[in-house]
Amino acid sequence: MSAALPTSSREWHLVARPQGWPEAKDFALREAPVNAPGEGRVLVRNLYFSVDPYMRGRMNDVKSYTPPFKLDHPMDGGAVGEVIASNADGFAVGDHVLHGLGWREYADVPAQHAVKVDASLAPLSAYLGVLGMTGLTAYAGLFEVASFKEGDAVFVSGAAGAVGSQVGQMAKLKGASRVIGSAGSDEKVRLLVEEYGFDAAFNYKNGPVAEQLRKAAPDGIDVYFDNVGGEHLEAALSSFNVHGRATICGMIAQYNATEPTPAPRNLALIIGKRLRLQGMLVGDHSALQPQFVQEVAGWLASGELKYRETKVEGIENGFDAFLGLLRGENTGKMIVALDA
Numbered sequence: 001m002s003a004a005l006p007t008s009s010r011e012w013h014l015v016a017r018p019q020g021w022p023e024a025k026d027f028a029l030r031e032a033p034v035n036a037p038g039e040g041r042v043l044v045r046n047l048y049f050s051v052d053p054y055m056r057g058r059m060n061d062v063k064s065y066t067p068p069f070k071l072d073h074p075m076d077g078g079a080v081g082e083v084i085a086s087n088a089d090g091f092a093v094g095d096h097v098l099h100g101l102g103w104r105e106y107a108d109v110p111a112q113h114a115v116k117v118d119a120s121l122a123p124l125s126a127y128l129g130v131l132g133m134t135g136l137t138a139y140a141g142l143f144e145v146a147s148f149k150e151g152d153a154v155f156v157s158g159a160a161g162a163v164g165s166q167v168g169q170m171a172k173l174k175g176a177s178r179v180i181g182s183a184g185s186d187e188k189v190r191l192l193v194e195e196y197g198f199d200a201a202f203n204y205k206n207g208p209v210a211e212q213l214r215k216a217a218p219d220g221i222d223v224y225f226d227n228v229g230g231e232h233l234e235a236a237l238s239s240f241n242v243h244g245r246a247t248i249c250g251m252i253a254q255y256n257a258t259e260p261t262p263a264p265r266n267l268a269l270i271i272g273k274r275l276r277l278q279g280m281l282v283g284d285h286s287a288l289q290p291q292f293v294q295e296v297a298g299w300l301a302s303g304e305l306k307y308r309e310t311k312v313e314g315i316e317n318g319f320d321a322f323l324g325l326l327r328g329e330n331t332g333k334m335i336v337a338l339d340a
Helices: 054-058 124-128 133-145 161-175 186-194 209-216 229-240 284-301 315-326
Strands: 008-012 025-031 041-051 079-086 096-099 106-110 154-157 178-183 200-203 221-224 238-248 276-279 307-313 332-335
Touching: 008 096, 008 106, 008 315, 025 276, 025 315, 079 106, 079 124, 096 106, 096 124, 124 332, 133 161, 133 221, 154 161, 154 200, 161 178, 161 200, 161 221, 178 186, 178 307, 186 200, 200 209, 209 229, 221 229, 307 315, 315 332
Parallel strands: 154 178, 154 221, 178 200, 221 238, 238 276, 307 332
Antiparallel strands: 008 025, 041 079, 041 106, 041 332, 079 096
C-alpha cells in the first residue's frame, strides 16, 4: 500500500438528460471521498481520459447496446493512469494502466478491468486513441467489417477525426487505389492531403457532398467508412461501384437531433449495385487486438502512421472538451489531460 492517499477526487456527474445539444446545466463536477482499494482492486490516479461521440447516446435514457449513464453518478469512459495503491496481484505502485473509469481524478478499479500499458512503446495518451479503442475501430472496421482489399477506392467521412484519420492511412498502407476524405474545415482538408496522405479531400460545408464526392472519386468508390450518416451516406450510395461495402461506425450528424432525420433518399441503389452496409461496434472485434497492436505499433515506430491529438487541460474542462468534440473542434483524438 502507498502511504499518503488523497482524501477526495473530483468527478463529472450527469445530472439531467440533455435535450438536443448538451448544456453545462446537464453536468456537475463534484467531490467524492477516496478510500484505499479493497481486495482485488487498484487505486489509479488518472492522467488522461477520453471523450468520445458514443457518450452522447449514453446520456439518453433509451435501451441501446450499452446502458445509459446513471443520473447523479460519475460517468465513465476510457482512461489511462498510474497505480498509486494496489491490493491486487500483478499490479504494483507506479504501473501504468488502461481502464474504463474516466471522467474523474482518481479511480478505484477492479484489477480484472485494468490492463497494463507500456509507456516506452508509445506516449500514454496514445492508448486512448491510435493504440486504443479508436485505432481498433478503424482497423477492424476497414479490414474485417468492410472487407477491404488491395486496389479498393475508399471514402471516409469525418476523416480528420480520431477514427477517420486512421482509416484513410491504413487503407493507403494496404494498397488502396484512391482514398478520399471529407472534413469540416479547409485546414482539416489540407491536413488530410498533406500529412495523412489522402489522395483527395473536401470540406463538406463548401457545397453538396454528392457533387464534391463525384469530383473527388470520378471512378466511384468501393468502400465507405461512415462516421457521419445523413447526406454523406446518401452521397456514398450514389458513388458506390457494384459490390461496394460500407462500415457504419457513427452518425454524428444526428446525435443531437430533436426531430427525426431523413434517411438517404436513394436506398434503392443498394439493390442494383448489390451493396453491403454493416453496422459495427468495436467490442465485437476484441480478438483482433493482439494483431492490431503489433501491426499499428510497427507503423508508428516506422513513422508510416501519423496521428494527432487535441488535448484539453484540466478536469474542470471535461464538459467543454466533450462539447467541442461534438462540434468538430478537435483534430484527431480528443483527450482531457489531468494536472500531474
